[in-house]
Ligand SMILES: Nc1ncnc2c1ncn2[C@@H]1O[C@H](COP(=O)(O)OP(=O)(O)O)[C@@H](O)[C@H]1O
C-alpha cells in the first residue's frame with residue numbers, strides 16, 4: 001500500500017467514525033430531551049391559555065408524532081440546520097457558534113496554566129519519587145485529585161473576590177476577569193496531569209538509556225531535562241484528547257459559576273429551559289470539537305515521536 | 314597484596330586502571346550487608362584488554378558500575394581503591410565523577426535496544442557528550458561525532474547523525490553505543506556483555522570492532538562466555554561468587570585452567586570442546602550473595618571438594634602472571650589436549 005492511500009484510508013475511517021458518533025449522540029439526545037418535559041408549556045408559562053400552547057406547538061412542529069419530528073430533525077441536521085432557539089428566535093447553531101470563542105479562550109488559557117503548573121511539578125516529583133518532601137507533595141496532589149473542580153472555583157471566588165476584592169467573578173470583562181475562571185477550569189486537569197507526568201518521569205528515570213547517559217557524564221538536571229522529560233511528555237500528549245473532553249465538561253460548571261458567556265453556560269441554561277434546538281446544536285459542536293482535538297493529537301503525536309515519524313533515509 | 318596477575322614483560326609499566334580490594338555491598342535491615350563483590354584486585358594496562366568472565370550473578374556488572382561510580386543505590390562500595398592513572402576514584406564527589414565518566418572512562422552496555430534514548434538522534438547523543446567534555450562548538454562536535462561513527466565502522470556516518478535509534482539495526486545500535494563510549498577518547502573502556510544481546514553473525518563483527526578499539530586504550534571486557542573472552546582478551550580474570558578465582562594470560566588459562574570452575578567453564582564452551590565427547594555443564598547453581606564467607610563458594614559444586622575447602626582459599630600466585638584461589642588446583646599439565 002502506498003503512503004498516500006494509507007493516509008486516505010485512515011482519514012476515511014476517521015470520518016466514518018465521526019458520522020456514526022454524531023448520529024448516535026444526536027439520536028440519543030433527541031429522545032432523552034423529549035422525556036424531560038413539554039417545551040411549549042414551559043415557553044407559555046404555567047398559567048397559559050391552552051390555545052396559546054397549541055399555537056406554540058404548531059409553530060415549532062411539536063404537535064407532530066415523535067417519529068415525524070425525529071425524521072425532520074435528522075433531515076435538517078444533514079444541512080446543519082438545528083432550527084431556531086425556542087427562546088431567542090435565532091438560529092440555534094448561530095447562538096452556539098457565537099459563544100464558541102469565549103469557551104475556546106477559556107479552554108486554551110486553562111491548558112496553558114495546566115502545562116505551566118504540571119510539567120515542572122510533575123518533573124520535580126518524578127525525578128526522585130522516594131524522597132520525603134516529594135512523597136508529601138504527592139499525597140497532597142492525590143487528595144486534590146479527589147476534590148471536584150468546582151470547589152476550587154468557589155474557593156477562588158471566596159478568596160479573591162469576596163475577601164481580597166482583587167478580581168471580579170462575573171462574565172468576560174477583559175484580562176483580569178479571565179484569571180479566576182481559567183484557574184478554576186485548569187484545576188480540573190492539573191492534579192491528573194501532575195500525576196501522569198511524574199509517573200512517566202519516574203518510569204523514564206529507571207530506563208536503561210538513563211544509565212547510558214549517566215555513563216557519558218550527564219548531571220542530574222541533564223538526565224531529567226534532556227533524557228527523561230522528553231520521553232515523559234511524549235507519553236502525556238496521548239492524553240490530550242481525553243483530557244480535552246474532560247475540559248469541556250469542566251467548562252459547563254466553570255462557566256455557570258462565573259457567568260462566563262461561553263457555550264457551556266448556554267448549554268446548561270438551554271437544558272433547564274428545554275430549548276431543544278440549542279441543546280442539540282451545542283452537543284453537536286462539542287462532539288465535533290472533541291473529535292477534532294483527538295484527530296489533531298494523533299497527527300501531533302505522529303509528528304513529534306521520532307519512532308512514528310516516517311523514515312527519511 | 315602481591316601483584317600476581319601481571320605478565321612479566323608488562324611489569325615495568327604502571328597500570329592505567331587498578332582496582333585493589335574492592336568490596337561492594339547491599340545493606341540489609343536485619344544484619345550485615347550482602348557482599349556481592351568481595352575483595353577484588355584487577356589491573357589494566359595501556360593497550361591491553363582484560364576479560365572478566367563468570368556466570369550471571371557473579372558480580373561482574375557491579376564491579377563495572379563501581380569503576381564508573383554508578384553502583385545502583387542502595388548498593389555501595391564498602392572498601393577498596395579504584396585508581397585511574399594513579400588517581401583514586403572512590404573518593405570523588407558526584408561532580409568530579411561526571412567529569413570522569415564519558416571522558417576518561419567510557420562504558421558500553423549490554424542491550425542496545427533499550428540503552429539508547431528513543432527520542433534523541435544519534436548526533437544529539439554523541440554531540441551532547443562531546444560538548445560536555447570538550448570545549449568545542451556545535452559544528453566541531455558534529456565533526457567529532459561523525460569521526461566516532463566512522464571509527465566504529467558505521468557507513469554513511471554523516472547521514473547517520475540524524476538517525477534515531479529505532480531506525481537502526483541491533484548491530485548498528487551497538488556500534489552507536491560503542492561510539493558513545495569512545496567519542497571523547499577515554500583512557501579505559503568498559504564493555505559489559507556487549508555482544509550478549511546480538512545475533513551470532515553480528516556478534517563476531519562487534520567483537521572484531523571491540524578488539525581494535527579497546528586495544529587503542531585499555532579495555533575491560535565483561536562476559537559470561539569464555540569463548541568470547543578468548544577471542545579478544547589478552548588476559549582473563551575468572552570471577553565466581555564475587556571473587557576472582559583465577560587470572561592469567563588468555564592462552565595460558567585456556568590451555569591449562571587451574572581452578573576447577575575455570576575448567577568447568579571451558580568444558581561448557583563448544584569451540585574448546587573435543588569432538589565426540591559430551592559438553593559438560595557445571596552442576597548445580599552458584600550460591601546467592603552472602604554477608605560472610607566461610608567455605609570455598611565453589612565447594613558444593615566441585616568434584617574435587619575436600620575437607621580443607623571448608624576454609625575459603627585466597628588468590629595466590631602459582632606462576633608469573635598467573636594466580637588461582639583453590640586448595641586443590643587442577644594439574645598444571647594441560648587437562649585437555651584439545652584445548653588449543
Ligand atoms: N539491589 C540489589 N540488592 C541485593 N543484591 C543485589 C542487588 N542488585 C544486584 N544484586 C546482587 O548482586 C550480585 C551481582 O550482580 P551482577 O553484578 O549484576 O552480576 P553479573 O553482572 O555478573 O550477572 C547478584 O547476586 C545480585 O543478586
Ligand SMILES: [Mg+2]
Pocket residue numbers: 373374505506
Ligand atoms: Mg551483568
